[in-house]
Amino acid sequence: MNMLKLFISIISLTFYISAFAVEPIQPIPVIPYDKEKAALGKLLFSDVRLSVDDTISCESCHFLDKAGVDHVAKSIGVKGSINKRNSPTVFNSAFNFRQQWDGRASDLEQQIDMAMLNPRVMGMGSWKAVIKKVSSIDTYKERFKAIYGTEITAEQIQETIAEFERTLVTVNSPFDLYLKGDETAISEGAKRGYKLFKSYGCSSCHQGVNVGGNMFQKFGVLKDINLRGQLNIDLGRHNVTGNEWDKRVFKVPSLRFAVHTAPYFHDGSVKTLREAIDIMTEFQLGRKVPDEHKNAIMEFLATLPGELPEGAK
Amino acid sequence: MKVTIALILLLIAGGAALGFVTYQTNVNNDDDTHINILDIISEVRQLDSTINTLILKSRYGLIPDYDELARLTVNLRERFNDLKATPLSKYATQNEEINTYVTDFNEQLKLKIDLIENFKSHNAVLRNSIKYAPRLGDTLIAQVEKDGKQKAMTQLKIINNALYRWALYNESDEARIIEQNASSILDLQNAVKDEVALLEYSSHLAAVVSEQEQTQRYIQSALDVPTDTTLNRLDSTYIAYHLDVVKEASKIRYYILGYALLALAIAIYLGSMLKRSYSRLEEKVEDRTQQISTAYEHLKESQEQLIQSEKMASLGQMVAGIAHEINTPLGYVNNNVAIVRDSFSSMHDTLKHLGVIYKEAKQKPHNSKKINSTLISALKQYRTLENDDVINEASELLDDSNHGLDEISELVNNLKNFSRLDRQSAEYFNLHEGINATLKIAGSTLKHHNVSVVKDYHDLPDIECIPSKLNQVFLNIITNAAQAMPESGGNLIITTELEEDGVRIIFKDTGEGMSEETRNKIFDPFYTTKPIGEGTGLGMSISYKIVKSHHGKIEVITGEDVGAAVVVSLPLAQPEHNDDG
Numbered sequence: 001m002n003m004l005k006l007f008i009s010i011i012s013l014t015f016y017i018s019a020f021a022v023e024p025i026q027p028i029p030v031i032p033y034d035k036e037k038a039a040l041g042k043l044l045f046s047d048v049r050l051s052v053d054d055t056i057s058c059e060s061c062h063f064l065d066k067a068g069v070d071h072v073a074k075s076i077g078v079k080g081s082i083n084k085r086n087s088p089t090v091f092n093s094a095f096n097f098r099q100q101w102d103g104r105a106s107d108l109e110q111q112i113d114m115a116m117l118n119p120r121v122m123g124m125g126s127w128k129a130v131i132k133k134v135s136s137i138d139t140y141k142e143r144f145k146a147i148y149g150t151e152i153t154a155e156q157i158q159e160t161i162a163e164f165e166r167t168l169v170t171v172n173s174p175f176d177l178y179l180k181g182d183e184t185a186i187s188e189g190a191k192r193g194y195k196l197f198k199s200y201g202c203s204s205c206h207q208g209v210n211v212g213g214n215m216f217q218k219f220g221v222l223k224d225i226n227l228r229g230q231l232n233i234d235l236g237r238h239n240v241t242g243n244e245w246d247k248r249v250f251k252v253p254s255l256r257f258a259v260h261t262a263p264y265f266h267d268g269s270v271k272t273l274r275e276a277i278d279i280m281t282e283f284q285l286g287r288k289v290p291d292e293h294k295n296a297i298m299e300f301l302a303t304l305p306g307e308l309p310e311g312a313k
Numbered sequence: 314m315k316v317t318i319a320l321i322l323l324l325i326a327g328g329a330a331l332g333f334v335t336y337q338t339n340v341n342n343d344d345d346t347h348i349n350i351l352d353i354i355s356e357v358r359q360l361d362s363t364i365n366t367l368i369l370k371s372r373y374g375l376i377p378d379y380d381e382l383a384r385l386t387v388n389l390r391e392r393f394n395d396l397k398a399t400p401l402s403k404y405a406t407q408n409e410e411i412n413t414y415v416t417d418f419n420e421q422l423k424l425k426i427d428l429i430e431n432f433k434s435h436n437a438v439l440r441n442s443i444k445y446a447p448r449l450g451d452t453l454i455a456q457v458e459k460d461g462k463q464k465a466m467t468q469l470k471i472i473n474n475a476l477y478r479w480a481l482y483n484e485s486d487e488a489r490i491i492e493q494n495a496s497s498i499l500d501l502q503n504a505v506k507d508e509v510a511l512l513e514y515s516s517h518l519a520a521v522v523s524e525q526e527q528t529q530r531y532i533q534s535a536l537d538v539p540t541d542t543t544l545n546r547l548d549s550t551y552i553a554y555h556l557d558v559v560k561e562a563s564k565i566r567y568y569i570l571g572y573a574l575l576a577l578a579i580a581i582y583l584g585s586m587l588k589r590s591y592s593r594l595e596e597k598v599e600d601r602t603q604q605i606s607t608a609y610e611h612l613k614e615s616q617e618q619l620i621q622s623e624k625m626a627s628l629g630q631m632v633a634g635i636a637h638e639i640n641t642p643l644g645y646v647n648n649n650v651a652i653v654r655d656s657f658s659s660m661h662d663t664l665k666h667l668g669v670i671y672k673e674a675k676q677k678p679h680n681s682k683k684i685n686s687t688l689i690s691a692l693k694q695y696r697t698l699e700n701d702d703v704i705n706e707a708s709e710l711l712d713d714s715n716h717g718l719d720e721i722s723e724l725v726n727n728l729k730n731f732s733r734l735d736r737q738s739a740e741y742f743n744l745h746e747g748i749n750a751t752l753k754i755a756g757s758t759l760k761h762h763n764v765s766v767v768k769d770y771h772d773l774p775d776i777e778c779i780p781s782k783l784n785q786v787f788l789n790i791i792t793n794a795a796q797a798m799p800e801s802g803g804n805l806i807i808t809t810e811l812e813e814d815g816v817r818i819i820f821k822d823t824g825e826g827m828s829e830e831t832r833n834k835i836f837d838p839f840y841t842t843k844p845i846g847e848g849t850g851l852g853m854s855i856s857y858k859i860v861k862s863h864h865g866k867i868e869v870i871t872g873e874d875v876g877a878a879v880v881v882s883l884p885l886a887q888p889e890h891n892d893d894g
Contacts (some may be wrong), residue, residue: 022377024377025378026380097379097383097384097386097387106390201440201441201444201445203378204441205437207377207378207379207380208378208379208383209380214380214382214383215379216430216431216434217437217438218434221520222438222442222520223516241427243427245431249434285441286442286516286517286520287445288513
């Protein structure tokens with residue numbers, strides 16, 4: 001029995017070690033996309049006529065020249081209404097395993113569906129209304145016809161916008177180049193920051209291609225978030241599933257554009273990245289992290305954004 | 314006929330029933346679709362199993378991130394949703410079992426994914442704490458060892474060793490040790506200088522215990538969700554049901570075959586019926602054709618006879634008229650000749666005296682007394698003749714006879730003109746001549762009916778026609794007009810006019826006129842107003858034909874009691890190619 005245990009432990013250890021040889025963060029790949037659809041999606045993305053009072057487009061909250069966000073705690077929707085949560089960046093959103101802070105949208109198409117009908121966002125009320133409005137614009141009518149050859153449908157509008165969003169991936173970041181073997185791509189400080197990022201356990205959740213966005217996590221897993229106030233108000237995924245455990249569970253956000261997308265967290269209540277790191281280490285890691293280490297981690301985070309894609313220019 | 318309709322109704326009913334059954338069974342049994350469904354189910358099972366492997370690997374930290382797991386989870390759901398686009402979704406509405414398994418799998422998948430998400434979250438925390446806590450423990454142990462806190466060191470070591478072992482073997486014994494000691498760890502505050510580190514150690518220990526338990530629970534629950542069993546059942550139920558459907562479909566194929574055979578049989582039957590009735594029809598048609606041609610022959614014969622009798626009637630009428638016309642002069646010529654012959658004997662006696670005188674005068678000597686007495690007697694006789702006006706009378710009578718013979722000669726000439734038997738082809742002909750000749754021929758009829766003829770002739774050129782035919786037309790019209798006159802007689806006004814492209818002859822009478830019915834039917838063959846046996850009813854019909862064949866027009870303008878006008882219009886010349894139509 002002991003022999004077997006030993007054997008298993010050796011095997012496990014071997015795997016454990018070999019597993020560590022693989023980095024928890026992977027370079028951003030290029031996603032193939034349909035050029036025609038994406039080009040049409042870009043037009044729709046910045047067209048305010050897609051909202052009920054012709055004031056809001058997708059870009060109203062996801063500025064393509066401002067890292068895909070609007071830099072306010074909570075975005076303004078149609079008729080001056082205020083959104084419930086902070087707008088995350090549209091860049092690299094295609095890599096998220098689900099969309100929305102509480103993950104209630106399974107993909108980009110569904111997120112677009114929700115935004116279009118949400119009275120606090122585009123406020124269109126129904127897809128019938130969206131289709132009617134889009135169809136009344138000759139350019140769209142012709143281009144949809146050219147691509148799909150049918151009357152415009154809700155699925156087509158969702159697909160074209162999503163297709164455009166799938167082009168908004170930022171390849172060749174300094175850190176990705178480093179991962180691919182270019183030792184000079186990032187500074188020594190950043191390299192140290194990456195090591196600390198892993199050893200403190202940040203990468204347990206902020207991991208994968210998008211440095212986040214592939215799992216849910218509970219806010220305040222090692223220290224009660226109620227101690228921080230305000231951040232405890234939103235019950236997150238609990239609103240979707242009703243499960244007790246899901247209280248204050250949110251999708252782990254991507255850190256790819258973290259350095260450019262202040263303010264932070266689901267309610268946009270934290271103004272600086274440094275403050276956000278403070279809260280994360282205290283409530284999620286349950287550890288005291290020296291300032292010097294935090295600075296190094298920030299230096300690492302700054303190497304994550306890649307080149308702006310063609311569609312964002 | 315009834316049988317045919319019944320058979321066709323049977324075909325329609327059979328087709329409808331078959332269509333309904335086919336629609337009901339929703340046969341979609343093509344192999345590609347079937348294989349596609351099996352492929353999807355198999356792929357879903359594969360993905361499910363890969364996900365199980367991945368969560369186990371994640372549990373032991375063997376994979377660096379959740380990207381693949383997250384991707385496969387999405388794939389699994391999408392792939393299963395692909396089944397909605399296949400006939401399986403239709404089967405689900407028909408088969409309770411399939412419906413149950415599809416619904417079950419959907420719910421199980423949702424539950425499993427939720428459990429996996431929870432596992433991922435807890436596992437991430439656990440991995441952090443389990444990595445960090447023992448190292449923190451080592452630091453604390455080193456610290457209390459340096460400070461010589463033996464008791465605290467022992468306690469910390471027990472916990473930390475249990476932590477290490479648990480990290481490796483994951484046995485509940487170790488978990489219990491950690492759990493038992495974790496609560497009392499804060500009691501070591503007096504022994505441990507670094508209070509913050511001790512607090513951290515305590516919270517991580519708590520995390521390890523609770524997260525380990527949760528992680529284990531979620532992974533076990535996730536693996537326990539019987540997605541695989543459900544999928545296997547769905548698979549086998551689907552295959553069984555599909556087989557049934559295929560069987561049903563092949564049954565329907567037999568139905569269709571049966572229906573096709575039935576349809577063929579009925580078609581053959583109907584075809585033979587049709588053929589039979591066709592040949593029967595052909596026979597009938599032949600019969601009828603025979604009958605019709607016989608009837609036609611008869612008709613033609615009788616028409617010819619009728620035309621002949623019409624001709625004979627006309628001829629008879631004409632002959633009667635002519636006989637009358639000839640009879641009158643012939644009568645008085647006869648009388649005259651008789652009278653002249655009578656007077657001729659007395660003239661002969663007188664002339665005889667001349668012979669006696671001549672004989673006496675030749676003798677020598679002359680018997681003067683005899684000559685004288687004979688001469689006186691001859692003179693006496695001559696005086697008697699002269700006194701009786703016999704010679705003058707004879708001369709007058711001969712003149713009169715001469716006149717009568719002239720009249721007969723003219724009549725014969727007119728007759729010749731009328732019939733123009735010598736000229737049957739078209740020629741240029743003076744219509745006035747023709748009308749006049751006809752009037753002569755019809756003279757007796759006209760006289761008989763007290764008709765006065767008024768000629769209102771205008772200058773006409775000769776027109777191209779067959780004169781005898783046109784004369785026949787004129788005679789018909791004139792005879793009809795005469796017969797239409799009341800007893801007291803009336804007028805027949807004949808007007809000839811030159812028109813733009815032809816001539817027009819109007820025969821207007823002051824007769825009884827005719828009714829609307831007569832006017833409408835006047836040109837119909839066999840229509841007559843005369844008593845049976847007197848008219849053939851062909852006169853006007855033949856006239857109509859003759860005028861038509863001259864490319865002319867004949868019409869009647871009339872009303873009752875206003876007389877009638879027959880208008881004949883004729884072209885100046887006939888078209889070059891006379892089709893006689």
